[in-house]
Amino acid sequence: MSAKKKRNHNNRNRIWLFVFISIVAVCFFSPLFVAYNVTEVDLRNVLQQPNSQHFFGTDSIGRDIFSRVLYGGIVSISVAAVTTVVGLTIGLIYGGISGYVGGKVDNVMMRLVDIICSIPSTIIVLAFQMVFPNKILGLVIIMSLTNWMTMARVIRGKFMELKKTNFIMLAHGFNIPKRVIIFNHMARNSTLSIIIIATFTFAGAIVTETALSYLGVGIPIDTPSWGNMINNAQNYILTGKWWVALFPGIMIIISSLCVNFTGEYLKNKYVS
Secondary structure, three states: OOHHHHHHHHHHHHHHHHHHHHHHHHHHOHHHOOOOOOOOOOHHHOOOOOOOOOOOOEOOOOOEHHHHHHHHHHHHHHHHHHHHHHHHHHHHHHHHHHHHHOHHHHHHHHHHHHHHHHOOHHHHHHHHHHHOOOHHHHHHHHHHOOOOHHHHHHHHHHHHHHOOOHHHHHHHHOOOOHHHHHHHHHOHHHHHHHHHHHHHHHHHHHHHHHHHHHHOOOOOOOOOOHHHHHHHHOOOHHHOOOHHHHHHHHHHHHHHHHHHHHHHHHHHHHHO
8 A cells, every 4th residue: 555545545534533532522522502301201293304493303102312322322332441441451361461471371271262252242241131230230240241252361371472473581690580571562562452452342342231231231221331222222213203213223334434444544553
């Protein structure tokens, strides 16, 4: 790719970054300017089409969809962000230890990852959510515990590659503490891999939360989230009430695209 094309490509990806920052800002500051309570029932305005008072229309019990989409963004993005950070932290530590130590320890740790990956994550989530009293906290915990394996595998491979390099061997020769080698040298030189996995994990977490909430095992039904809104709208899509599902669906798609293109922008910026 020529320098001009690469620059244009980065500029387009920067626009996606700006869009994502705008979505996050609007959602998290929405309590300051939304006109309607997200849980307020208004039976006089049931299933109203988008208009000057309700920009995105109303749902089956008269709640303002615009307010609920913005508040739902706070919930969906927060869950995705927390689970991504926790999952990446676990994966970084686990994969780093496995790749750095190697040998039998590496074999045992990777076989454990293979066993966990062989169990469908949906079954784990369903079982955990049935016994956990706080559904939101339970969703965050179980999503964090099921999305770290990819990160662990990538970091393990990167660490095994890095520990054979000259500067790591020199660090060992100078008796630099292992924790410094792992976190200051190897982890820092794995930044590109971390960025790539983090963006895919974050985008996947948004979709996962949406899917689980749609199935009724994610965010509690009384708490607005993009998945819950689509779940509530499924009975009205075929009756022509398109706006009930359209706007939360658009937010899910745009947010996922923004995260992926933002990762591309950060990757190109880091490489250059």
